[in-house]
Amino acid sequence: EVQLVQSGTEVKKPGESLKMSCKGFGYSFTSHWIGWVRQMPGKGLEWMGIIYPGDSETRYSPSFQGQVIISADKSISTAYLQWSNLKASDTAIYYCARFAGGTTVVSNWFDPWGQGTLVTVSS
Amino acid sequence: SYELTQPPSVSVSPGQTARITCSGDALPKQYAHWYQQKPGQAPVMVIYKDTERPSGIPERFSGSSSGTTVTLTISGVQAEDEADYYCQSVDTSGSYPHVLFGGGTKLTVL
Numbered sequence: 632e633v634q635l636v637q638s639g640t641e642v643k644k645p646g647e648s649l650k651m652s653c654k655g656f657g658y659s660f661t662s663h664w665i666g667w668v669r670q671m672p673g674k675g676l677e678w679m680g681i682i683y684p685g686d687s688e689t690r691y692s693p694s695f696q697g698q699v700i701i702s703a704d705k706s707i708s709t710a711y712l713q714w715s716n717l718k719a720s721d722t723a724i725y726y727c728a729r730f731a732g733g734t735t736v737v738s739n740w741f742d743p744w745g746q747g748t749l750v751t752v753s754s
Numbered sequence: 755s756y757e758l759t760q761p762p763s764v765s766v767s768p769g770q771t772a773r774i775t776c777s778g779d780a781l782p783k784q785y786a787h788w789y790q791q792k793p794g795q796a797p798v799m800v801i802y803k804d805t806e807r808p809s810g811i812p813e814r815f816s817g818s819s820s821g822t823t824v825t826l827t828i829s830g831v832q833a834e835d836e837a838d839y840y841c842q843s844v845d846t847s848g849s850y851p852h853v854l855f856g857g858g859t860k861l862t863v864l
Contacts, residue, residue, distance in 0.1 A: 690850055726797070
């Protein structure tokens, strides 16, 4: 079974750093893009970026470029999303998902999704 | 860049047919995909490449495409179908492809 398992709930203070993880099981981790998606409280889905673990090629949404870093360690089938200076506005659920359909991206879809990581940033 | 536009809400009675639309200028050239998200749960893909239904998704879910609009149809709606639904596509107008989501549609089963 293809599965993505994310790290647990985080409670942070403004200005702190954070690195969350997403581990893939049941498929060739290096052969599929992985994407990150933000969902703020009561809001819709926002694409943050994608990474191809095979060569770590990364593409960011303009809205998140420079705000987060997406990385991957293919040796342990794990992708990461990290911040160096959290803000209260980063409070959200963050999902990783396999970006399936091919290496060219243009026709791809997200399946499956991780269970989500809740991040609360509050002083 | 362009946007994907969905109605904020759709309401139907059990057993009726629900149609959720997603409009975007590039949809005649790009595939759209649909996700179902129930409260407190991660999204689940229900339709990919406009019309394809993955295994495990009930046959009452179907997708169609016409011009700049794609439609998710749920035939014989059941109470368990009450959820938020999102469309997704890829914008290729920039220097590299960007993923887009529609704003989401809340399906209420009356």
